[in-house]
Every structure is written in structure tokens, then in C-alpha cells.
Amino acid sequence: MLSTTPQCIVLLEASKAFDRIVYCQMFRLLRRLPAVVIRFLFIMYVNQTTRLMWNDVYSSMFRVMNGVKQGGVASPVMFCVHIDELLSFLRDKGVGRWFGNFFVGAITYADDIVLLTPSASAMRAMLSVCDQFGSQYSVKFNATKSKSTQFAARGRVKRHSWPDFCISGHSIEYVDKYVHLGHVISSDLSDKEDIQRCRSNLVGQINNVICFFGKLDVVTKMKLLTSYCYGLHGGVI
Numbered sequence: 001m002l003s004t005t006p007q008c009i010v011l012l013e014a015s016k017a018f019d020r021i022v023y024c025q026m027f028r029l030l031r032r033l034p035a036v037v038i039r040f041l042f043i044m045y046v047n048q049t050t051r052l053m054w055n056d057v058y059s060s061m062f063r064v065m066n067g068v069k070q071g072g073v074a075s076p077v078m079f080c081v082h083i084d085e086l087l088s089f090l091r092d093k094g095v096g097r098w099f100g101n102f103f104v105g106a107i108t109y110a111d112d113i114v115l116l117t118p119s120a121s122a123m124r125a126m127l128s129v130c131d132q133f134g135s136q137y138s139v140k141f142n143a144t145k146s147k148s149t150q151f152a153a154r155g156r157v158k159r160h161s162w163p164d165f166c167i168s169g170h171s172i173e174y175v176d177k178y179v180h181l182g183h184v185i186s187s188d189l190s191d192k193e194d195i196q197r198c199r200s201n202l203v204g205q206i207n208n209v210i211c212f213f214g215k216l217d218v219v220t221k222m223k224l225l226t227s228y229c230y231g232l233h234g235g236v237i
Helices: 023-029 035-046 075-093 120-137 192-213 218-229
Strands: 007-015 106-109 112-117 147-151 165-167 170-174 177-180 183-186
Touching (some): 075 112, 120 165, 147 177, 183 192
């Protein structure tokens, strides 16, 4: 059953979250893995060195003391283990949204976090947990790129005044709609703008294929349209 009161939504973004991971904290969270795996990862990360290039001039080698390797196969898994600690803290707080016995008050995709609560006081409590986690694990949440909004059940009136939420000591802007992970999220629960955005992107992609490859045979053009215009990331085509 949908609540008759507007639901609080905050979309958080962590700044350079992959680069800020501290090794000692990361390996402490990985202690549940077999010792040989931890030892391998420890040697791989602690002993890594790098250098900078500027105008074809290289700096001297220096050690990398924090951050996971972006683009590395194991990096997303290690980051998920790291951010899972925050999800555990938020779940244990007990003030977010629940679906039966499942905690759905915090939904994450890499460093993008969505908080859902039934009240403003619950949201402030969860944001306080995020602040504490950030201080403890060197994670900095970007208030400028973070947004807040409200969802109301269809036919229900939204609040005219919206409470001020803060993260890292800075206010979070309230918006009626926001592009999150490539999709337009509207406070009125409408998909019209997101559908229009997807349709416009599809038309643009099709026009690009026809413009640059219009002289090719139909079979080749169909393959190009299928591979370039399908929005099924990770799907088998």
C-alpha cells in the first residue's frame, strides 16, 4: 500500500569515490576472503607505482597509496565491498524504507546513492549516518551534485514547503525532476519526459547511421542499427 504522505528522496553523489578508498580500511573489510586472495590483492595494490606525463615529459615514479584501479576487473567488486559497509549502517539505523523484511531505504549503483525515507526526520538521520561514514572512510559526498525531491501517491497533494537537507555541512537542492543514471526521475511519478528523451536519442542515432552509412546494403545497415541504436547495455544482441 502506498503511503498517503509524500516520500522523501535524496540522490547522493560521492566525489571521486574510487580514488579516495584507503587501503588499510579496504583490506579490513575484505578479511572475510581467503587469506591467499587478500595477500595477492594486498601485494598488487600496496606495491604499485605510477608516474605522470605532461607535454611528453615523464615525472619520476611514485607509489600509489589509495584508490582502486578504475577499469580493473576486480575494482567494481572491491568498491562494492567498501560501500556495502555504508548500506549496513543505514539498514541498522532502521529508519529508511522497508519492503517486508527487505531494506530498500538505500539503493546504490557504484558511487550514486539514493536514499528513501517516509519522513524528513528519518532522512536527516540517514544523512547523518552518511556523514559519519564519510568521515570514517574518507568518502566525500558532493552536495552540489546531490539533489532532493518528493514522491506522492497519485492523486495526493505534495507538500508546498520542503525541509532543508544537508550533507557534509552543505544544503542539498530540491528539484522536481532530475537526470539520474541516464533517466529522468520526476516527482509526479510520470515517465513522459524520460520516454521523450529516449525517443529523441533513438531518432538521433538512427539519423546518424543513415547519414554516414546510407549507401551500404540493407543487411549491413540493419546490423549497424541493431548494434548502435539498441539501449540494452550488457545484453546479448
